[in-house]
Amino acid sequence: MSINNKNFILIKLAEKLKFFQGLDLYKSYEVLNKSLADLNNTNFCVNISFSELDDPDVISLQKKLLRNLGILQKPEEFFVGDITKSKDKLCVYLKYWLYEQLIVNDFSNFEINLLFDFLEKHKNGCMKDKSLEKTCNFYKLSLKDIHEIKNLYDYIEFLNNKDIKIYDEISKDHEWVSYFKKGLDLYKISKIRCSSDKHNNYCYEFNEFEKIYKEKSPYFSCKEKLLTLLHNKETTLTGHSPQDNAHEGTLDPVLYNLLKKNNLLNEVKLHSFYELIKSHSKTSTSSSCVSINEYPIKEEATICNLFEHVKNILEKWDEYYAKYQDLNPNKYCEYLNYWLYGKLININVTPCDMEIFYFLWHKYVMDKEKLINKCNNEKSYGFSKEELINKKKLFDFLEYFKVIKEKLSDVKNENTNEYCKYIKDVFELYKYMVQKKILQSYNEEIRLFQNVFSDNNVLHLLDEKCPNMCLGLVFNEKYKTLCKFEEKSLTEQEKEKLNLCKNPEGAKTGGHDDGNHGKIFNVTNFPTYNVYKELNADLTGQNYYAICSKLILYDEKHCGIFNLCNKLVRNLIKYSKMKNKERTESCSYITHWLYDQIGKIQNINSNNLYNTVAFSELFKVRNDILHQLDTFDCLYNTPNINLKEKKEQKYLHDYFKNHSEMKCEDASSGNKCENYCNYITFISKIYANYIDECCHCFESGYCREICPYFFMCDDNYNPHTLFEKLECNKFEEFRETIKKVDRHVPEDLFVKWIADISIKSPHLLNWDNKKSSITYEEADNKITWDPFYIFALVSFGCLGAFLIFFIFYKFTPLGSYFNNRDSGKKKSYFENFEQQYLEDNVELSHGNRNNQRMRLAYHQA
Incomplete structure (x- = not known):
């Protein structure tokens, strides 16, 4: 037999909560639980055979159940007081007794099925001969359902008691509080479940029980709340959370x-x-x-x-x-x-x-x-x-x-x-x-x-x-908390890990160096300088964003990556609130700033950042942030990141942003102009490497910008143009140091299209120039496989087929046939739907007998 939890049987409930002893439930239970020898004169179904059960425990309980059904025929002969007036609850008390017997005697699901199957089989036998004035409906339940239904009965009886002081009796015993709280949860869940899924035995039982106990005691809702509060370990006996006292009757x-x-x-x-x-x-x-x-x-x-x-x-x-x-x-x-x-x-x-x-x-x-x-x-x-x-x-x-x-x-x-x-x-x-x-x-x-x-x-x-x-x-419904990226304080252990990267021994391997890393241009007056200064500003206080916690592990080897992550979170939060042009420009700045800062971190693979686990984690964090901010217009998937290329792209991006600020208007700006010329000379070399890749220009004069986030194709931005405008040749050190890099030869769109086809689909341009002489058959074959003739043949063929089909459809009985066939299909569909609906109803009324209720009659004399 299965082992069940018997800590909450009625006898123990009455010992814990004395008021249970005064309940009609308890008094009726005492009568129903008497042995057959003490109470066996009901003469209810005495001639029935139990040989088919072949289990002494099941037979014994079945005999007692039939005896008790006989008792319910004449309640005034066996019960005293108000119990005889509770005619609607007599069946509830009987089933409560039965469910507890199944639990106390450790009945298994197999034995429970034997008992219910026996009742189902004989409900039309001797039981049917009795008066149908009152019936008890027994539903075939599993052992789990029986435990839950009994828990519900106990819960309702507990909450129907008027004396609030009983909560003090159970408040010190968490096990008992949990038991009644589970009853509350079961009640709420069953109300929802059985309002829609009514066609199962558990819901038959619950809805019948709910109907009988519909009249609840006053203040039932506040008792439920008090029970919930008692279940909270941080709550005192009165349901109050231990907090500091407020100013009584005044403001917060x-x-x-x-x-x-x-x-x-x-x-x-x-x-x-x-x-x-x-x-x-x-x-x-x-x-x-x-x-x-x-x-x-x-x-x-x-x-x-x-x-x-x-x-x-x-x-x-x-x-x-x-x-x-x-x-x-x-x-x-x-x-x-x-x-x-x-x-x-x-x-x-x-x-x-x-x-x-x-x-x-x-x-x-x-x-x-x-x-x-x-x-x-x-x-x-x-x-x-x-x-x-x-x-x-x-x-x-x-x-x-x-x-x-x-x-x-x-x-x-x-x-x-x-x-x-x-x-x-x-x-x-x-x-x-x-x-x-x-x-x-x-x-x-x-x-x-x-x-x-x-x-x-x-x-x-x-x-x-x-x-x-x-x-x-605050009104963003996607976030359960106010700040999606909560700030936390560093623990002492985390501080120790972060301090390790400050140890000179850990800084032997520097960051990426492209040969120009140490080149310094005095450009503090440029717009880009202030933008990057703001992006790279330290976080105030000792807090950090919790989403960056996983990077603490990598900070010793890649010193600064944790701090960079926190700055990135802050910058992306601010970016997410921007709109239009400001938002677009902010994205490009953040992207170039991020790769520039990565280049300064130790122990990195400059040719492919994704091969470094720490930076792979950093990019995952970036993507998570953007997704959680519901921001996707600054999300780039860039495989095989090369830091040298990213550095050059940042130089170009900043040059175009700073272009309009480079002016030499008076004699006092000599040093500044010389610095500008030095800067332009440096940029012109990088500019030359990218102009062909980033600008596709055409005979019309229009240029398509392939790299809009860091390169502009307008010739006015050409470094040589600015070099001449600033008269850099007047400085001896810059004479003949820069040559104009022109945009490549304008392309003919048709020629470019043919060239692309010759690379991607060479079989479509199958012009063979290897043979000096071509026979008539070969020439005819060339014409046959010319792309133009292939396209024309297929197009005219399709048009002809559509035309023929239209004529047949419009002017012959064929069209009517198709129309009738479609309507027939629609009719058949709805007929099938209706038939299926009727079949479903039949299935419901002739379903599994296990899902039907058993009505056992008893007569109240």
Whole structure:
């Protein structure tokens, strides 16, 4: 027999939770579990044969089950009290007893099938002779299904109990909390599963059980929430997460301190309203304000004290609050709600206590007919302490955001960093709330937040004042967190690994050197200089991007690769926010900067970077970043990267960007001009190597640029043209050092096309010049295989075939035949579809007998 977990049988449940002993379920179980010798006078199906079962354990349980079916015929003879009135639940109690017996006696799936098959076989025998006034439906379940259904029964009985103190009894035992929490999960999953997939035995059983237990106890939802909170190991008995106490009934503590430092507390009426409420505080003189039998309240004195305070406020609502400082009464009602969140955070109550408090508040307002401006909250879902803290923090921030925004715009503000950190914290809280949206706890705060920040101009301002904090990505639904590339602090172990590359012993093998690496041109006034300076700037602080972590391993051998990765992430994030021409230019700068920096790293293969594992990882990181940023217009797959070529391409790219800045307008610029001439001389040699490769020019004068990211074919950019414009020949050292490199001979497009064909498809131009004499047969053969004649023959042949087919289709019965055949196919398709639909219905009604319910009748006398 199979081994099952028997830690949660009814006897142990009753030992752990005493209230189970008073349940009808427990009392009926005691009767149904009596031995055959003690209770065997029902005369139900006594003549039935059990020989076919051939298993003593199954036979014994089957006899007991039939005896118990007889008991259910006359419940008043065997049960006492209210059990006889629970006629709808009698079958549930019987099946609960059966399922527990299967678990306790370690029945296997094979033995369980024997029992259910026996019931199925004999349901039309002696069982059918009994009255059909009441039936019990037994469904053939697996052992796994039986465990889950029993777990569901226990869960519902547990939550239907009114006494909230029972949660204290199980809270210290994680195993019991987990058992009932599993029942909650099973209930939710089964509700979803069995609303669509109804045609299986588990769902037959669940839906029948759900129908019987449809009437749940009051405050069922808050009990479910309390059970969920108990399951969280970081939660206390009352369902509260252990956090620092907030300022009771005032603003969020962090925001309060920021505003107080800058004397901004009274810029919004929220704070003064909280202070007014404090002045109307009143302590309850009674320890009871509700009937303990009517509501499942735990901390009655605490709730009554708070309710007395709110009643005192509501009594003065029309006089003091509704017209306070000419603000809309609905706004002050909203303020009161969030003030209460602050109070509830700091008192020791359960979610059910909170829900009862809101019920009492609502009832009081509705009963108070003299109130003109009614204020109450009908949107309470039994919030947890964590939810209350989050809701109040976001609301307080939104109320003061206008003041915060003005403070950020103030150039004299010295606390910008503190405000930015706080804003980022709140934005991250919003992202968390969105992830929890299914719980509905944060719906109102999410709506308020979206109303405030729906204007892109506000987000752009925050991005400007609080850079590198990803605030502009707050509404990006692809990211579960605010910053896709989270920053982390380096651990001591990581710092040690990174420090190894600073050891001179590890720097014996330098980076790539193309022979011009040491050539220095004083070009600090060029536009490219400032761009590269910004791209290569060090990251502020000690943080790094988590996505680069894998490169720490390679930093000792390839010193600087980890730091380069972090700079790359920062630059690509900034690039992803650019648009149009600025975005295109930024991509080319980042690409050339990246290869230039790679060239300075140690121990690399300059001929093929992909052969170096570390750089292969770096390019993977780059691609991952671009994909996660949903940016694909700067994603290049460049195999066999040669650093010498990339270096030359950067030189050319920068030359074209700097071209317009090289001017010699006065005598004082002599040294500068000499430096320009030196620079142009250097560039002209590289220019000559690429002009033929990157420019395809035609007789019309138009040139197609093959390398737009680093080469321009316009002759005005020719280094020789600029060399003459700057009069570099006046410097003796540059005379006759540069020759003009002209663009190659213009191409004839037709000739180029024929040339391409001769290379790619030489058989199409099969002109043989080897023979000096050609016979008539050979000449005829040449004409036959001429590409023009082949093309003409095929084209006219196709046109002729289409014409003939059109004539037959239009003017002969052939067209009608095809039309009728098509409609016949359509009709056949729909007929087949309808037939299949009918067959499916037949299959459902005549399916596997294992999926049918068994109705065993018993008579209630």
